[in-house]
Amino acid sequence: MNNILDKISNASDIKNLNSDELNSLCSEIRNCILTKVSKVGGHLGPNLGIVELTVALHYVFNSPKDKFVWDVSHQSYAHKILTGRKEAFQIEEKYKTVTGFTSPTESEHDFFTIGHTSTSVSLASGLAKARDIKGTKENIVAIIGDGSLSGGEAFEGLDNVAEFKSNFITIVNDNEMSIAENHGGIYGNLALLRKTNGTAEMNIFKALGFKYVYIEEGNNVNVLIEELKKIKDIDEPIVVHIHTLKGNGYSYASTYKENFHWTPPFDIETGKLIGVNSKETYKKTVINHITKKIDNDNRIVVINAAVPGALDLCEFRESHPEKYFDVGIAEEHAIAFSSGLASQGMKPIAFFPSTFIQRTYDQISQDLCINNNPAVIIVEGAGLSGSDVTHLGIFDIPMMSNIPNLVYLAPTNKEEVTAMIDWALEQTDFPVAIRISSSQIKELNHKLSLKYELNKFEKVVEGEKIAIIGLGNFFSLGEEVAEELKKKGINPTLINPRFITGIDEEMLTSLLDSHNTVITLEDGLLNGGFGEKIARFFGPTNMKVFNYGANKEFTDSVPLNELYKRYHLTVDQIINDIL
């Protein structure tokens, strides 16, 4: 089946292939990717679209001497296949031997661990400047998708690189799509350039000072090779704008581009997902609640930065197009835009995955919180997970909870998340963020008041000796610990703190009378987090405080249950620790 690929152990092996063999190789690579992703899920469309470019790059350039930096790097599967890692795509048992992103620990052909967007040009600019100072002569190639161009960091990188006086090749892989559809004025210019075969005078890349070439046949490996040969060893910055088809070669992926950008396992014949998980999620609960409210409240608008699918906003996008704003991959703008809207009495609700909210720290602090505009932020996917190192959801508490004025809420269950949205929308005193987990919604054993007053915790069970403060979706873990303690004859107090950003000093002080131990449980990083604030409060007292949460480390696809054990987050471990 894989007549050509079988002979390829490393990238240099493709240099002797003829035109037909190169085409066959592309087909074989495409089949490898399609088969693997159909079985275990992954980024499909971006990888299918860029097979020919990847083969052409490795044919023309000499990796790793010449250095490729892949933006987001979710499109690096073909690159991995060609650089000694093909078995991870061919042999099911070895699927997990590679990550879904570039990784210097995997291969000398990878220069950075990348997973966030719009970073390639800036990262590669460091490689180029190091080369120039050392006086070597290799090619530096940044490959960036059109969607990534809307991110500020990409612009900052391009703006700087444009002034370099030496080799720097930026390949803009234009498949006319971000993760969802593109948003931003720059896409009008890309369309014009495609339409004019790159000849339009109005050219943002040329305006920045780049030399520019356009390649319409971005999925034709022989054309790409011919054109890239002309560019190799160029001694100035150039943008090579290539037009590709996202999902090329698999009709479902090229037709339903958004669905197949990243996909769970699916049936190749029908394009249908296999074993779809229909569990109830917080994000679905949130958007359903907002959808109900919006018809009676003209002030509400929904904002997100290019990830409607991940945030379950696609239905809302269709049903309320005039109240839905996808700003493109532009998290900074999303927050400033929300602040401006809120300053005028609107009720913007901006959705971010936890891992991407960190792309807009300064705007949260300056544009939003110093101005104290009552925008609402939903932070989704917050909490420990077995995710890739670049997509962890544990850093939002230390990042956000230490910014003045911001009220950060942690709902414990379905009823609470909707009550908190209501509270956030009704008040006008503060920006309010709500932290939701991507884990299954739990049924609690206790009933909550669902009435909120700033920084007031709720004592759900009044007990003695030990007080358990279970934050957000770790409240249910608190319930379990309490249950176990009861079996040991201790009747602990159980507290739902609700506010990540404040301390209920009155309630905590009252604990000193009848308690000697406080346990905090949070589904996030311990360092700089919620529990440490409790520890500081009780620091001068006799209260013993045990904080539970994640250690300060980058974990990469470590299974969740393993993390729980590592961080002593199982009921047995907690009971053992404190008794």
Next chain:
Amino acid sequence: MNNILDKISNASDIKNLNSDELNSLCSEIRNCILTKVSKVGGHLGPNLGIVELTVALHYVFNSPKDKFVWDVSHQSYAHKILTGRKEAFQIEEKYKTVTGFTSPTESEHDFFTIGHTSTSVSLASGLAKARDIKGTKENIVAIIGDGSLSGGEAFEGLDNVAEFKSNFITIVNDNEMSIAENHGGIYGNLALLRKTNGTAEMNIFKALGFKYVYIEEGNNVNVLIEELKKIKDIDEPIVVHIHTLKGNGYSYASTYKENFHWTPPFDIETGKLIGVNSKETYKKTVINHITKKIDNDNRIVVINAAVPGALDLCEFRESHPEKYFDVGIAEEHAIAFSSGLASQGMKPIAFFPSTFIQRTYDQISQDLCINNNPAVIIVEGAGLSGSDVTHLGIFDIPMMSNIPNLVYLAPTNKEEVTAMIDWALEQTDFPVAIRISSSQIKELNHKLSLKYELNKFEKVVEGEKIAIIGLGNFFSLGEEVAEELKKKGINPTLINPRFITGIDEEMLTSLLDSHNTVITLEDGLLNGGFGEKIARFFGPTNMKVFNYGANKEFTDSVPLNELYKRYHLTVDQIINDIL
């Protein structure tokens, strides 16, 4: 003297002035600004250059119904003078009744508190969208300098606004300068547009989809009025590119643009600074040390994002142009660029003021720390200060110290800061940041070892009962507290922790034998900071922990000694608290 200005109480009062009177008004405003800044310091060049535009805007538009959003807002002095705040510029006793930036608490003509760069278009976009949803018809005007255009947030904003289908006026105030000289490809395009009187086809704004006009005579109030009248009530997004002279009307400011961007008090006749403070600073010590090392180490390069003056890098810029990179206002790029350089064995040293490092959180986490490249970051101006609310230096510890892999160091004196630079440059295991204060370097009473091992604290004085952990430039405060305790018969242990990002568990555990109280002192925010990590460590023990630092609040120009009292940071208060 101020014949025209005397008659102006509010912006609408200028609408009946004739051409000559408008010119006179501009002169009078300019004199007000020059006089005030010469006496108390402030942003001079940006304000002198934009007087005519400000008068023209208020003449043509109807503020506050029409809404002006000033980028950075350091150029809003004339706007303040025209909107009911002229006495704050005319009467010395009232100078302090206004801040140096726009402020909604001061005036209904100000829509945001702004102090960081590149935010105006995004913030104003929220005003525009709120207007469209409400169905009103006012003009939204964002005024942004050419320097600010290099920041990613500005691009994200422009890219989004370009697709609006309604009124949005972006005025690009092009004075051919950032704070220092401009850096980035976009400035080539601005130069081309100036040269061609705005007619060049190659036009980045048009490429993004904006309508565009160019006004060469940006300091001619009558021309500006004529042109702005044509644009008022436009029903689509437009960029109005105006050419102004930074420092216009005061020859020293228009000649020495960088020096007079922001200036301390000076003599108007000679342009010479009055009472220059020549105190020894950490930043000077750092750059002097690097300058000495660089001749023997070809790997070292220095990076900053558009603020060489604030970081004392101007001499280095002149002496080592090939090792100096000003990336423009592009902090995100600065970090990614540094990571790329470090990945190739270079030794980039990137300088940031504490208030601006927060503009690149995601890049520190993803581009730098996940990749664990050994770049060096200098965080200057860190610590409590009486600064404007938008330029506080207390948030860097919670922001940076909770990112895995990053080693954040806090030097206590001059010898230590150079020793830490040496250590940071010698090791290759981690990115290392060094936190320096803008306060005067203190002489310590104790001698330090200046030998570093990861996360190992130094016990400078071995005592008993009370242990004082004084971080960075608060170590000397620790010395003072120790001195006072001695007078009371207590011989405390004194510790220099050195590492903000780690805990010396061995040393802290050893304290349990002979101590019952630990005091932590840090020149920054308590929440999410260093002290809380110590409190968490001792949480399960009998040790009493007292954390000292700043409360979580935005303070605006509150004098430092007042903050010290408010936060119990005086020696007397600390002694009273713990005894």
